[in-house]
Amino acid sequence: MNTIIAEAALLLVMALMALLTIRTQILRMAIVYMGIFSLSASLLYVFYRAPDVAIAEAVIGSGLVALLYLSALKRYRVYTIGVVGSNMPNISDKHILEIERNAVIHDIADFCVEREREPQTVFSQESIDEALLNTNYDIVIEEHDGGIRLYGHDENYLVDELELLFSIRDRDTELEVVRFRAGAGI
Amino acid sequence: MTEKSSIIATMTGLLYPFVVLFGFYIIANGHNSPGGGFQGGSVIASLFIARYLVLPADDFDMDTLHHVEKAFLVLLLLLPLVFIFPGLHLMYEQFNVPYLIAMNFLIGMKVSLGLTIIVFRFGFFREG
Incomplete structure (x- = not known):
């Protein structure tokens, strides 16, 4: 028994x-x-x-x-950055180049290199909810009028360091860091 | 894992002799108790791998390890050829248990060397 x-x-x-x-x-x-x-x-x-x-x-x-x-x-060093936005009606190479020149993405990529991770940027047309639900982004960037929102997982410790980094540096663009938990909505 | 941890280093150093003893115990008693060459060999391999955790130094000569492992494989094939094929195990039955222990020992050495080589090749693999 x-x-x-x-x-x-x-x-x-x-x-x-x-x-x-x-x-x-x-x-x-x-x-x-x-x-x-x-x-x-x-x-x-x-x-x-x-x-x-x-x-x-x-x-x-x-x-x-x-x-x-x-x-x-x-050796797992790829850090996936998702860039989403509803103001991306038709993605073209020119558009992507324009976004890649964006300072925030540059800073994040630099930060990833510093932390020995290989940044990989994914552009998509899906809405932020879909992006957070469906795909395996380490960090999601959403552009909206005037500012940039950064979505990171609650347990992702790199997000904390990123937030600290951006709070130290003075930025022109308004940046907002949003955390979410697994399973829960925003 | 890159930074040194004195807790892990001390505990591994403390456990080192016991792991060796336990591995050889499993090999030596494999013929009449649970265990055997493969299990004891992997216990001994975990010792080398614990060493890799504490001190990731590439001071093993991998090619020598490969050759020694191959030598054990040849011995492993030769011993049954010498003992079983001529029918010695029927004539001298008192040598059966030493034969089993010897086979377990050879298997254990080969397994421990093989697993160590796998992990070290993987751990020290550099791209390009």
């Missing part, structure tokens, strides 16, 4: 960890969750009377694989 409860608890932990792994915004946390997932799996193998498999799972699943992912994460 006790074994059944322990098994059920372990299976629940595994399901929870799997969900957390895909739901979290911080990749480092996802790796940790995956390690816990592997450890519960190896404990479960002990209950299923497969201690051999349990040892292999514990060492490889939560040790070697986590480390491989960590060192891969060190």
Whole structure:
């Protein structure tokens, strides 16, 4: 009876960890969750009377694989900047060049290079709500009349530093930083 | 991971001998208890990888590691050829357990070297 409860608890932990792994915004946390997932799996193998498999799972699943992912994460350096706006009726190369000359995007790109990340700018016609809901932008820039709005995820620590950077520098354009949480609206 | 953490360094240094002991224990007792060459080998490999976490220094000669691993593979193929094929395992049954331990040891060494090579190649991979 006790074994059944322990098994059920372990299976629940595994399901929870799997969900957390895909739901979290911080990749480092996802790796940790995956390690816990592997450890519960190896404990479960002990209950299923497969201690051999349990040892292999514990060492490889939560040790070697986590480390491989960590060192891969060190190389993950692309930082996606999304530029959206309803005043982009037809995107042309000329238009994009014009936006790219925009000082704010330049500053963000410089900042990314400073932090050893490769900036990648994506222009799209979708509305800000769609952009925040559907795609995997690290930061979204929306131009509206007179100012620029910067949307960053609540857990994205680069956004804090960006906000600090822009608050130190004097800017002509009005800049507003908006944070949002996962799942919640703005 | 780039900055040094003295907590991780101290704890890894403390655990180092125990990890080696545990790895060899798993290998040596693999024939009649859970574990075996592969599991013990990966435990020993995790030792080298913990060292990589603490001190990411590229002071291993990768080519030598490759050659040693290949040598273990050759030994791994030769030992059954020498022991099993002539039927020695039927004639001298008292050597069966040492044979199993030797095979587990060879597998463990090969696995630990292989996993270490994989992780180090990956960790020190430079583009271009």
